Amino acid sequence: MGCKRKLEGYVYSDWAGCEDNMKSTTSYVFSFGFGAFSWISKKQDVVAQSTAEAKYVASSAATNQAIWLRKMLVDLGFNQDEACVLKIDNMSAIAIAQNPTQHGRTKHIKVKYHVIRNFIKEKEISS
Secondary structure (H helix, E strand, C coil), X not given: CCXXXXXXXXXXXXXXXXXXXXXXXXXXEEEECCEEEEEEEEEXXXXXXXXXXXXXXXXXXXXXXXXXXXXXHHHCCCCCCCCEEEEECCHHHHXXXXXXXXXXXXXXXXXXXXXXXXXXXXXXXXX
16 A cells, blocks of 8 residues: 655644633644654744634644745655645634635734745645
């Protein structure tokens, strides 16, 4: 049985999980083939004002990691032509990433977290 090596990411975030400062936690894991090889669980730098924002911030961090991993895998001879799929468990965060014009209430989200939009447009990431 052959293994199709494909980079995939799974993103999770709690919302205001830290009772001391109400910050959320970003968590993601990446698999390549059958094994997980890159993961993180880290408190976010900002206080998210909604579940969607917490998930979106986590998705942004995972996007940056996915792009770095894609470049590293190319250097190792594993070029993946199709987009890296990020599994995000929040429909609102996915909608914000895929269609920025429909989300006037997201202006408060820092520009640095909108990096996922550019990579979706360039077909480096899909959600």
